[in-house]
Amino acid sequence: METSRYKAGTLVVEIVAVLIALLFLIPFYFLLSNSLKNFADILLDSAALPKAINWQNYARAWNIMDFPKAFLNSFLITISSIVGLAVFSSMTAYRMVRRPTRYNRTLFLIFVAAMVIPFQSIMIPLVKVANWFSLINSLPGLWVCYMGFGASLTIFLYHGFIKSIPLEVEESAVVDGCSPYGVFWRIVFPLLKPMTATIVILNSLWIWNDFLLPQLMLGKAELRTIPLSTFSFFGQYTKQWDLALAGLVMGVTPIVIFFLTLQRHIISGITAGSVKG
Amino acid sequence: MKRQGWSAQWIQQLVFTGPATAAFALIVALPFFMGMYYSFTDWNGVADTAKFVGIDNFITVFKDAGFRNSFIFTFKFTIVAVIISNLVGFLLALLLTQPVKSRNVLRTLFFMPNVIGGLLLGFIWQFIFIKGFAAIGEKTGWSLFNLPWLGDEPTAFWGVIIVTVWSTAGYLMVIYISALINVPRELIEAASIDGATSWQRLRHITVPLIMPAVTISLFLALSWSFKAFDVILSLTKGGPYNSTQSVALNIYLEAFQNNRYGLGTAKAFLFFLIVALLTTLQVWITKRREVQI
Numbered sequence: 001m002e003t004s005r006y007k008a009g010t011l012v013v014e015i016v017a018v019l020i021a022l023l024f025l026i027p028f029y030f031l032l033s034n035s036l037k038n039f040a041d042i043l044l045d046s047a048a049l050p051k052a053i054n055w056q057n058y059a060r061a062w063n064i065m066d067f068p069k070a071f072l073n074s075f076l077i078t079i080s081s082i083v084g085l086a087v088f089s090s091m092t093a094y095r096m097v098r099r100p101t102r103y104n105r106t107l108f109l110i111f112v113a114a115m116v117i118p119f120q121s122i123m124i125p126l127v128k129v130a131n132w133f134s135l136i137n138s139l140p141g142l143w144v145c146y147m148g149f150g151a152s153l154t155i156f157l158y159h160g161f162i163k164s165i166p167l168e169v170e171e172s173a174v175v176d177g178c179s180p181y182g183v184f185w186r187i188v189f190p191l192l193k194p195m196t197a198t199i200v201i202l203n204s205l206w207i208w209n210d211f212l213l214p215q216l217m218l219g220k221a222e223l224r225t226i227p228l229s230t231f232s233f234f235g236q237y238t239k240q241w242d243l244a245l246a247g248l249v250m251g252v253t254p255i256v257i258f259f260l261t262l263q264r265h266i267i268s269g270i271t272a273g274s275v276k277g
Numbered sequence: 278m279k280r281q282g283w284s285a286q287w288i289q290q291l292v293f294t295g296p297a298t299a300a301f302a303l304i305v306a307l308p309f310f311m312g313m314y315y316s317f318t319d320w321n322g323v324a325d326t327a328k329f330v331g332i333d334n335f336i337t338v339f340k341d342a343g344f345r346n347s348f349i350f351t352f353k354f355t356i357v358a359v360i361i362s363n364l365v366g367f368l369l370a371l372l373l374t375q376p377v378k379s380r381n382v383l384r385t386l387f388f389m390p391n392v393i394g395g396l397l398l399g400f401i402w403q404f405i406f407i408k409g410f411a412a413i414g415e416k417t418g419w420s421l422f423n424l425p426w427l428g429d430e431p432t433a434f435w436g437v438i439i440v441t442v443w444s445t446a447g448y449l450m451v452i453y454i455s456a457l458i459n460v461p462r463e464l465i466e467a468a469s470i471d472g473a474t475s476w477q478r479l480r481h482i483t484v485p486l487i488m489p490a491v492t493i494s495l496f497l498a499l500s501w502s503f504k505a506f507d508v509i510l511s512l513t514k515g516g517p518y519n520s521t522q523s524v525a526l527n528i529y530l531e532a533f534q535n536n537r538y539g540l541g542t543a544k545a546f547l548f549f550l551i552v553a554l555l556t557t558l559q560v561w562i563t564k565r566r567e568v569q570i
Binding site: 010013014016017018020021024025026027030031034042043045046047048088089091092094095096099104107110111114116117118119120121122123124125126127128129133144145147148149151152155180181184205208209210211212216227230231234241244245248251252255256258259260263266267270271274 | 289290292293294296297298300301302303304305306307308309311312315322369372373375376377378379380383384385386387388389390392393394395396397400401402404405408409411412413415416443448451452455493497500503504506507510511524525528529532533538541542545546548549552553556557
């Protein structure tokens with residue numbers, strides 16, 4: 001059916017779409033091709049293809065950025081945060097749906113209302129609070145921050161999803177002698193899988209790319225995440241485009257690979273998340 | 278359900294809602310209320326004591342030309358960015374809901390800029406505006422590319438817009454696609470049999486039916502643009518002559534560069550009021566235009 005409907009008009013649409021896509025991709029061409037050139041060739045003509053592939057830039061940027069360290073920090077904070085958010089927020093949302101006491105309804109409203117607070121409105125006192133509780137300069141401290149900032153949206157999304165789950169299965173499990181915790185972990189949590197996938201995706205893109213919060217929380221060079229190390233690296237080497245671009249390519253690569261491998265799930269997760277939100 | 282003791286209920290409540298509530302209270306609620314208090318003090322960020330100064334900070338903020346300008350820039354930027362990125366996202370969605378063969382690949386490509394964080398996007402484009410555009414200008418002779426893109430006030434504004442649209446249009450496209458797919462084919466076909474042109478079908482059938490997606494997309498674009506920080510920091514640092522300094526960047530510099538925390542929190546409090554008001558208002562307005570089949 002698909003091919004029989006393929007008319008001349010569709011071909012025009014196809015060509016237009018491909019041309020726009022090529023236009024969209026030009027920045028990636030500039031980034032990649034120049035990251036492989038030596039400095040003189042970039043200055044000479046940044047639109048040309050590299051004359052010879054020059055991996056030197058990458059080797060030097062890798063060392064100066066301490067790339068493996070930055071990657072590991074980003075990886076650890078992202079993984080631990082998405083696990084924590086999925087666990088704690090799903091439990092909170094579940095309790096709020098199943099026990100809609102006045103207290104729980106109020107709490108839910110507060111969580112939802114807080115979504116309109118821009119980060120910049122709380123970041124200044126947050127630094128002081130983080131100091132009081134020694135959350136500054138530690139990855140666990142940063143993790144606590146992501147638990148707090150991520151809770152609102154994550155609870156909101158789980159809350160909407162849990163409301164649509166019928167109660168009968170849980171009731172029969174209780175009759176069979178399952179504890180309230182067992183009901184949640186053995187029965188409800190597995191049922192939340194589609195929403196958990198969405199939550200993992202939304203939160204991992206956000207936390208991996210987040211710059212300002214780690215910038216305020218982490219001063220030590222050895223704790224830097226990828227956005228932080230790219231920021232300080234680029235600042236130092238602004239005029240040395242060969243190094244700076246190689247550093248940028250390395251900063252961009254992990255998340256692009258993550259996206260390309262999981263793109264189907266990411267795009268459907270984004271859709272699910274935004275329709276609910 | 279089995280009746281449980283009062284204390285068992287409380288333990289469960291604590292186990293289930295405790296951790297998220299504690300983190301939220303510590304990281305969001307407490308700083309939010311502290312910020313409200315500090316916005317009435319002369320807090321310098323270091324001293325433990327801060328003197329209460331009443332509404333002095335707010336008077337200073339209203340007299341602050343830099344803050345006013347950052348608001349004007351943020352408003353202009355938000356209006357232009359929201360309109361263009363939604364239009365581009367919607368047009369891409371219209372293109373890619375046609376039966377073209379490459380649509381799955383193209384959807385992925387258009388979305389890709391969005392997964393790269395704002396900070397790195399800004400750096401990538403800094404290079405393209407400075408070196409890449411010059412090279413294209415030299416080859417084509419088009420004067421558009423030979424402008425001092427990030428060095429001149431009007432072009433820097435459009436530079437920030439270009440980067441923003443490039444990175445957000447794909448995300449909005451995904452939302453519009455999911456809405457367009459759900460528009461019933463029968464309605465469109467019935468209308469074309471009745472002689473409606475494609476523009477009429479779009480205007481009177483498709484657009485009203487996808488209003489929920491419009492609400493979401495406008496809301497997202499509005500809140501992203503209003504809080505713009507990362508892209509601007511890495512692309513222009515707010516320059517030239519502070520002409521692209523967003524409110525978010527202005528607040529950041531006031532607190533962490535000028536060390537005027539009291540003033541910074543006053544600005545942040547005003548910023549919160551405006552963002553909350555505008556996004557709520559927008560959702561309320563577009564929600565009223567949503568129709569049910």
